[in-house]
Amino acid sequence: MCGIWALFGSDECLSVQCLSAMKIAHRGPDAFRFENVNGFTNCCFGFHRLAVVDQLYGMQPIRVKKFPYLWLCYNGEIYNFKQLQKQFGFDYQTLVDGEVILHLYNRGGIEQTASMLDGVFAFILLDTANRKVFLARDTYGVRPLFKVLTDDGFLGVCSEAKGLLNLKHSTSLCSKVEPFLPGHYEVLDLKPSGKVASVELVKFHSCKDEPLHVACDTVEALPSAGFDLETVKSNIRILFENAVRKRLMAHRRIGCLLSGGLDSSLVAAVLLKLMKEININYPLQTFAIGMENSPDLLAARKVAAHIGSEHHEVILNTEEGIQAIEEVIFSLETYDITTIRASIGMYLVSKYIRKKTDSVVIFSGEGSDELTQGYIYFHKAPSPEEAAEESERLLKELYLFDVLRADRTTAAHGLELRVPFLDHRFTSYYLSLPAELRIPKNGIEKYLLRLSFEDSNLLPKEILWRPKEAFSDGIASVKKSWFSILQDYIDQQVDDLLLEKAAEKYPFNPPKTKESYYYRQIFEKHYSGRSSWLPHYWMPRWVKATDPSARTLKHYKSATQE
Secondary structure, three states: OOEEEEEEOOOOOHHHHOOHHHHHHHHOEOEEEEEEEOOEEEEEEEEEEOOOOOOOOOOOOEEEOOEEEEEEEEEEEEOOHHHHHHHHOOOOOOOOOOHHHHHHHHHHHHHHHHHHOOEEEEEEEEEOOOOEEEEEEOOOOOOOOEEEEOOOOOEEEEOOHHHOOOOOOOOOOHHHOEEOOOOEEEEEEEOOOOOEEEEEEEEOOOOOOOOHHHHHOOOOOOOOOOOOHHHHHHHHHHHHHHHHHHOOOOOOEEEEEOOOOHHHHHHHHHHHHHHHHOOOOOOOEEEEEEOOOOHHHHHHHHHHHHHOOEEEEEEOOHHHHHHOHHHHHHHHOOOOHHHHHHHHHHHHHHHHHHHHOOEEEEEOOOOHHHHOOOOHHHHHOOOHHHHHHHHHHHHHOHHHOHHHHHHHHHHOOOOEEEOHHHOHHHHHHHHHOOHHHHOOEOOEOOHHHHHHOOOOOOOOHHHHOOOOOOHHHHOOOOOOOHHHHHHHHHHOOOOHHHHHOHHHHOOOOOOOOHHHHHHHHHHHHHOOOOHHHOOOOOOOOOOOOOOOOHHHOHHHHHHHHO
């Protein structure tokens, strides 16, 4: 996890512009480098480093003797860099996994490069020999990337939007800062003036497609094909374990977020098992946050005892959570209601990890709800086919919601997040299964995933079959949800008259509640006029919901009242 920043064709003094790069210093607390591009005095790279692999040669932009005309700034981890080296005979000059990007590009161009990377990444690749600039981002946007491109060819690229907002330029940049789309690469021509022109934006991978890099995977071919239940369950276990195993690549201590729900519990259990297998000689630290005796704390305690982790509990008090709202919204760069609610707990637990422990590489369960149909509202899907379509829609939008939350809340405290449920191979296999197999069954969401691990003894049965609890709700007590605690506080902060006129003040995605109005006010304070970063609020489908919390849905109420 790092912070990357680059400018091409700047009209202003670069020493002034580079102050903007400091806005993302939290992403890389270990080192900073600012480097001009030879022969292009108005082009430069900025890099904030969190040293996770190759402490000695891991600074960026990465340049190697073999390709003196290539410059690479990337944020992410490429899990198959050793397999690619073996397959193509690459001669690496560093231990940095990202060096493989240079070799792949030299061998087969940008399309093959982006398609063959098994990992999470956002990168800027400059080829001065052919005068090209390339941008690319992984399938689910696990690593963030923003860009601004003006009509006169000034390009700014950054891990977070805040690093581009105060750039100086002769024309306005305001409306043009936008997220770079996941699963895409862009080709730009670099002119002698240092300015650029976009040539093409290409989608190189879709979540349903089996990735090209399967040929270089540690599990090359699944032992059995077909969709009979025992085969499917076995393949799910094999691919999920493989997804966790490949993410063990780190020279820093590994930890795991543990809410006590199915997803984080499975990650923690498999992670600890594999750490023992490869003789990692420190205990796995697991981290839970919640109010005293909240459902998440109690469940996480049970899981930690079962798997034998070194467990840490962070007790959330209401005042601390409310005080964090503004800094959370600033970190997130969104005003989405459910994202902000869920981010407060994750932000505070990340703060604890940074201050009180030496764990830096943090595993988490993001992506499972979208992939395995874990949201309560999937019970209301009109058909298995519509449920499958909704699952794919959610995965495509992860970069706007849960993946955004997971990256920003951890990156704000200099931690690196790893999300095995979003492994390309695992997700493409799961999405290839018949729609009927993937829907909730017997009133239980994620039925197939739970069933696949039933005989593994990885988790206590009551955890494996624990119903879905939204992270923002599970950290509070059963009697009073975290969202209702927030609403009670915000009711006192927003006047009724302000809400009545909300649609006039904020015509795009107008706030419908005092809570959403309060979040929008804070967002506009820091990111005025940039509401289009969020195309729509996250809300459940197929139900008449006015609030995104699972606890407002009938299915949740009936389950808790039985």
